[in-house]
Amino acid sequence: MRHLIREDLAAGRCAGLVTRFPPEPNGYLHIGHAKSICLNFGLAAEFGGACHLRFDDTNPATEAQEYVDAIQRDLAWLGFEWAGGVRFTSAYFGQLYEWAVHLVRQGLAYVCELPLKAVRDYRGTLTEPGRDSPYRERSVADNLRLFAAMRDGEFAAGTACLRAKIDMAHPNISMRDPVLYRIRQQAHQRTGRDWCIYPSYDFAHGQADAIEGVTHSLCTLEFQDHRPLYDWFIEHLPVPARPRQYEFARLNLSHTVTSKRTLRRLVEEGCVADWDDPRMPTLAGMRRRGVRPAAIRRFCADVGVARADSRVDIDMLEHAVRDDLNRHAPRAMCVLRPLRLIIDNYAAVAGELHALRLPRHPEYPEWGERSVPFGAELFIERDDFSTDASLSRKRFKRLVLGDYVRLRGTFVIRAEQVRHDAAGQICAVHASLVPGTLGANPPPEMRPRGVIHWVSAVDHLPCRVNLYERLFTVAVPDTGAASLLPQLNPDSLIELADCRAEASLRQARAGESYQFERQGYFCLDQAGDGADSDADAPAADSNKKPPLFNRTIGLKDSAPKGSGPKDIGAGKP
RNA sequence: UGGGGUGUAGCCAAGCGGUAAGGCAGCGGGUUUUGAUCCCGCCAUGCGGAGGUUCGAAUCCUCCCACCCCAGCCA
Numbered sequence: 144m145r146h147l148i149r150e151d152l153a154a155g156r157c158a159g160l161v162t163r164f165p166p167e168p169n170g171y172l173h174i175g176h177a178k179s180i181c182l183n184f185g186l187a188a189e190f191g192g193a194c195h196l197r198f199d200d201t202n203p204a205t206e207a208q209e210y211v212d213a214i215q216r217d218l219a220w221l222g223f224e225w226a227g228g229v230r231f232t233s234a235y236f237g238q239l240y241e242w243a244v245h246l247v248r249q250g251l252a253y254v255c256e257l258p259l260k261a262v263r264d265y266r267g268t269l270t271e272p273g274r275d276s277p278y279r280e281r282s283v284a285d286n287l288r289l290f291a292a293m294r295d296g297e298f299a300a301g302t303a304c305l306r307a308k309i310d311m312a313h314p315n316i317s318m319r320d321p322v323l324y325r326i327r328q329q330a331h332q333r334t335g336r337d338w339c340i341y342p343s344y345d346f347a348h349g350q351a352d353a354i355e356g357v358t359h360s361l362c363t364l365e366f367q368d369h370r371p372l373y374d375w376f377i378e379h380l381p382v383p384a385r386p387r388q389y390e391f392a393r394l395n396l397s398h399t400v401t402s403k404r405t406l407r408r409l410v411e412e413g414c415v416a417d418w419d420d421p422r423m424p425t426l427a428g429m430r431r432r433g434v435r436p437a438a439i440r441r442f443c444a445d446v447g448v449a450r451a452d453s454r455v456d457i458d459m460l461e462h463a464v465r466d467d468l469n470r471h472a473p474r475a476m477c478v479l480r481p482l483r484l485i486i487d488n489y490a491a492v493a494g495e496l497h498a499l500r501l502p503r504h505p506e507y508p509e510w511g512e513r514s515v516p517f518g519a520e521l522f523i524e525r526d527d528f529s530t531d532a533s534l535s536r537k538r539f540k541r542l543v544l545g546d547y548v549r550l551r552g553t554f555v556i557r558a559e560q561v562r563h564d565a566a567g568q569i570c571a572v573h574a575s576l577v578p579g580t581l582g583a584n585p586p587p588e589m590r591p592r593g594v595i596h597w598v599s600a601v602d603h604l605p606c607r608v609n610l611y612e613r614l615f616t617v618a619v620p621d622t623g624a625a626s627l628l629p630q631l632n633p634d635s636l637i638e639l640a641d642c643r644a645e646a647s648l649r650q651a652r653a654g655e656s657y658q659f660e661r662q663g664y665f666c667l668d669q670a671g672d673g674a675d676s677d678a679d680a681p682a683a684d685s686n687k688k689p690p691l692f693n694r695t696i697g698l699k700d701s702a703p704k705g706s707g708p709k710d711i712g713a714g715k716p
Numbered sequence: 717u718g719g720g721g722u723g724u725a726g727c728c729a730a731g732c733g734g735u736a737a738g739g740c741a742g743c744g745g746g747u748u749u750u751g752a753u754c755c756c757g758c759c760a761u762g763c764g765g766a767g768g769u770u771c772g773a774a775u776c777c778u779c780c781c782a783c784c785c786c787a788g789c790c791a
Contacts, residue, residue: 146732165791167790167791169791199791201790201791202790202791204790205790205791259788259789262788263787263788266787267718267787268718268787269718269719269786269787270717270718270719271718271787272718273787300789301789303789304789305789306789313719314718314719314720315718315719315720315786316718316719316786316787317719317786317787318719319787322788322789323789324789325788325789326789327789341789343788343789343790343791344790344791345791348791362791364720364721364722364784364785365784365785365786365791366785366791367720367721367785368720368721368785368786369786370720371720390721392722392784397727403791445728445729445738445739445740446728446729446739447728447729447730447739448729449722449728449729449730450721450722451721451722451723451728451729451784452721452722452723452783452784452785453727453728453729454727455727455728455740456726456727456728456740456741458727458740458741459727459728459739459740459741460740461740462739462741463740465753466753469752469753470753474750476750505748505749505750505753506753506754540751541751549749550749551749551750552749555749582749584749591749593749593750593751594748594749594750594751595750596750658750658752660750660752661750661751661752662750662752663752698750698751698752698753699751699752699753700751700752701751701752703751
């Protein structure tokens with residue numbers, strides 16, 4: 144793509160570079176759009192050009208203001224600024240109409256009154272040529288009069304349309320007298336009732352590009368067949384510029400879908416809560432989930448732009464998200480499934496120690512420290528404790544009765560005994576601190592099996608946590624299936640209601656990301672509209688009900704198979 | 717069996733006649749008070765296939781094969 148542009152610039156085919164991102168406001172932006180956005184805006188920035196935002200709103204039947212608002216929000220969030228104001232194809236309806244009349248005058252367009260089904264029949268098939276419409280040879284005068292009548296609402300929808308007169312036997316089907324204008328007795332969200340005829344994509348897109356001075360109109364592969372038509376209009380119309388269309392492959396991602404149609408199905412069939420459900424690959428969903436815009440931009444850069452159909456492994460996206468968060472998320476501790484830990488020799492060993500100062504980020508001391516309450520009564524992860532002493536140290540690097548483990552940031556402890564409740568469930572573990580192990584290693588015989596995280600049982604933030612995983616279990620979802628349900632991951636959302644976060648998280652702001660050590664990246668849930676600015680977003684403790692943290696993504700887990708945190712545990716709640 | 721495209725590692729992707737970049741995944745090792753991060757190493761005698769041109773071919777030519785898109789008054 145770069146090569147093409149450099150060539151065009153070098154050959155003097157255009158003075159500068161102008162691109163455009165042309166969404167139709169009929170759905171939310173998703174990760175696939177992000178690729179196009181990064182390409183269009185990125186190229187413009189790289190070549191010192193401009194990129195326009197233009198809503199391709201030529202079909203009032205499916206479009207709505209809700210989407211134009213959401214799209215602008217997502218674009219701004221992603222970090223791109225469009226040149227000039229927001230543009231709309233609908234703003235060019237007047238000019239487009241005049242150009243249609245121009246074609247009629249040139250004898251290059253005619254009003255066709257064939258019913259829809261007949262138009263299809265006359266078009267021929269992939270291997271057979273089409274036949275001329277019986278209305279094809281109408282006089283210019285008749286066509287002028289009829290087209291005006293169309294505009295004036297004298298035809299019912301579907302009874303007439305304006306077609307270009309090109310070649311019904313053309314091997315490229317999109318050149319077989321394509322429709323320029325069709326009748327829609329429908330109010331448009333921007334032009335209201337001004338029009339009852341609307342231009343087709345083919346007739347509107349290239350001309351809108353020309354009006355705006357777009358030099359490189361980048362679109363996806365499926366429009367390749369339309370390029371001759373795009374050029375035909377530009378050649379036959381007195382347009383002010385000669386934009387050119389270039390195509391690239393759209394983004395396909397494994398384990399998810401990137402089609403607005405299927406995304407809509409997920410919402411409408413209740414598979415997810417809404418367009419901004421954190422499991423959705425929409426920009427709104429990913430934002431809610433805690434993905435930062437930089438991660439999406441990085442991912443798009445990693446993926447590259449080519450003309451070969453491909454499907455990118457979602458691992459690549461997840462890597463970009465983790466890599467970005469690793470460098471930007473402060474660390475904290477949070478116990479998801481609490482198990483009480485009582486330290487019997489606390490006073491004797493720790494004395495008056497009631498809090499610890501731990502770094503916000505182990506690699507960036509300049510980020511400062513946070514205070515973490517510490518004491519004789521803590522919570523640890525249920526999955527981090529086992530009474531099974533036969534578990535090997537290599538396989539289970541956590542707390543086992545009679546063995547040692549490091550409490551992250553503090554002492555090494557030894558598990559002494561367990562207490563059970565009336566139902567026979569483990570309800571508490573008694574442990575002892577190993578003296579002299581605060582900031583120092585114990586003698587070899589007391590080597591801890593590993594490091595576990597913890598939270599003070601008396602001073603912490605009770606909270607809820609939503610764990611998200613891939614929406615689809617299959618790498619390549621069948622979007623045509625009667626029901627999407629069988630392909631969905633039943634564990635794509637796990638809601639935990641009784642979690643305990645360290646006290647410093649009371650200061651967390653909506654949308655802010657943290658790494659909960661040993662677990663993953665989480666962010667305080669935010670209103671789905673993305674309107675919160677950091678300044679006035681509510682803090683985690685500002686609400687009555689326990690705050691909700693969304694897991695953006697788990698830490699990479701290299702535990703040997705069958706021994707990972709998810710595979711082994713003392714019990715689930 | 718019309719037209720338009722595309723084939724480089726498990727997945728993306730550079731390469732544009734001079735002897736196969738990079739990333740993801742995977743594997744092995746080191747560091748580590750996160751089974752994370754970080755660091756080191758391995759991972760295409762091979763570029764869809766077969767011929768040909770050339771001192772030299774993933775790059776040029778020929779033929780073949782596979783896959784994708786097009787028959788909306790959607791975009």
